[in-house]
Amino acid sequence: MQFVIPAVPPATVPVVGTDALFPVHRIYCVGRNYVDHAIEMGATGREPPFFFMKPADAVFPVPYGTVGQLPYPAMTEDYQYELELVVAIGKTGENIAAADAMQYVWGYAIGLDMTRRDVQAEAKSLRRPWDTGKAFEQSAPIGPIHPASDIGAVGSRAIQLNVNGQTKQKSTVDKLIWNIEEMIAYLSQYFVLQPGDLIMTGTPAGVAAVKKGDLMEGSIEGLGELRLKVV
Numbered sequence: 372m373q374f375v376i377p378a379v380p381p382a383t384v385p386v387v388g389t390d391a392l393f394p395v396h397r398i399y400c401v402g403r404n405y406v407d408h409a410i411e412m413g414a415t416g417r418e419p420p421f422f423f424m425k426p427a428d429a430v431f432p433v434p435y436g437t438v439g440q441l442p443y444p445a446m447t448e449d450y451q452y453e454l455e456l457v458v459a460i461g462k463t464g465e466n467i468a469a470a471d472a473m474q475y476v477w478g479y480a481i482g483l484d485m486t487r488r489d490v491q492a493e494a495k496s497l498r499r500p501w502d503t504g505k506a507f508e509q510s511a512p513i514g515p516i517h518p519a520s521d522i523g524a525v526g527s528r529a530i531q532l533n534v535n536g537q538t539k540q541k542s543t544v545d546k547l548i549w550n551i552e553e554m555i556a557y558l559s560q561y562f563v564l565q566p567g568d569l570i571m572t573g574t575p576a577g578v579a580a581v582k583k584g585d586l587m588e589g590s591i592e593g594l595g596e597l598r599l600k601v602v
């Protein structure tokens with residue numbers, strides 16, 4: 372195919388144990404999906420799920436066993452982490468029944484929903500969209516994708532984020548208010564899910580800011596570690 376201007380290469384994420392890449396289509400993010408985080412953000416934890424998006428090229432893949440060098444973004448004084456389980460979609464679907472939802476899951480990864488919290492807070496107060504707070508470059512650091520066939524049930528795996536060796540977020544993924552099946556069913560009523568879509572499933576309590584020089588180490592049992600230094 373010939374393009375009239377240079378085509379930006381597709382965003383990709385490595386797949387663990389192979390040289391093959393997972394091509395990213397869209398990144399859907401769920402808001403307030405752990406009760407303790409919903410409460411810390413001023414909600415009750417009983418609201419229906421809501422979604423926002425990051426562009427595909429917001430991914431910042433960190434290869435297995437390396438420490439990603441994550442640039443501190445412009446236009447914020449309050450750059451916050453949110454450690455999340457990421458679900459990778461493998462096939463097209465709409466109006467998916469929760470009972471069928473796991474057939475659409477290709478794999479899982481650890482991700483961070485990095486946020487300009489000050490910008491997001493201003494957007495919230497003015498009832499404006501969140502894009503400048505959430506959807507900027509490198510706002511979705513992610514570890515390699517693990518095929519679902521290797522992982523099995525997500526169950527009640529531990530999810531934990533340490534910053535400079537201190538535990539900041541610690542929970543288990545069975546504490547999601549809306550589980551993976553319910554999220555896929557809900558999202559697929561509004562959008563046609565496509566192969567390459569990523570769903571960031573929400574963060575536990577303990578979100579806070581990082582600064583240049585901080586080392587973030589996220590882990591989810593069975594999915595390895597995601598290590599990043601803010602530079």
Ligand code: MN
Pocket residue numbers: 400401402453455484571573574
């Ligand atoms: Mn989030």
